[in-house]
Amino acid sequence: MRLYTRTGDDGQTSVKGGRVRKDDERVEAYGTIDELNSFVGQAAAVAAAAGGLDELVVQLAQIQQELFDCGSDLAFAEPKSRQMKMDAEPAVRLEGWIDAHVEAAPEVTRFILPGGSEVSALLHVCRTVCRRAERRVVTLSAELPVNPEAQKYINRLSDYFFAAARFANARLGVPDTEYVRSAEVFRKKK
Incomplete structure (x- = not known):
């Protein structure tokens, strides 16, 4: 198999249903x-x-599959619902995982700094890159049709990474570090 095709040498790339500039939204x-x-x-x-x-680890493997599905859905020049891979179920599943991770971690009332364990630090990197991806999807959706379930999933996913980062620290016995000048911004559990 040859990896290079030379078809993108002019700054264009293929999407499902056409060709666009490589810096297309x-x-x-x-x-x-x-x-x-x-x-x-x-x-x-x-x-x-x-x-x-x-x-x-199992959850992250599932998320990787779903991220490919999101990317696939976004690669259509003119998306049609019957072609979309993402539906409502993955975002609902994320909510369950988020709730479980929040329950397993100590209560938080202030902003925390990304870090602690190496796993937690990497999950915070995932959270911030996910937020950037969401901004790109929102920009795209203002111009062209996108699968709303993919957009919803990416929004929910950044919350998952925050909860998972705190869960990883708690499971590994590493405390989160609070932002020292933070006001109390999270509501206490009732």
């Missing part, structure tokens, strides 16, 4: 999701090596 959106997927893979590898985070 659609390419920016799914390209940022691809970047996020790489960081998720790194976080999963570090979590596996750390030990004791098997459920997190």
Whole structure:
């Protein structure tokens, strides 16, 4: 198999249903999701090596598959619902994982600094890249049609990474570091 095709040498790339410039909003959106997927893979590898985070490793593997689905959905020049891979179920599943991770971590009332364990630090990188991907998808959706379920999933996913980062620290016995000048911004559990 030859990896290079030379078809993009003029600054154009193929999307499903046509060709666009490589800096097209659609390419920016799914390209940022691809970047996020790489960081998720790194976080999963570090979590596996750390030990004791098997459920997190399984979740991250599922997320990687779904990120490919999101990218696929965004790669259509003219998306039609019957072609889309993402539906409502993955975002709902993320909500369950988020709730479980929040319950397993100590209560937080202030902003925290990204870090603690290496796994947590990488999950915070995933969170911030995910937020950038979401901004790219929102920009795209203002110009062209996108699968709303993919957009919803990316929004929910950044919350997942925050909760998972705190869960990883708690599971590994590493405390989160609060931002010292933070006001109390999170409501206490009732």
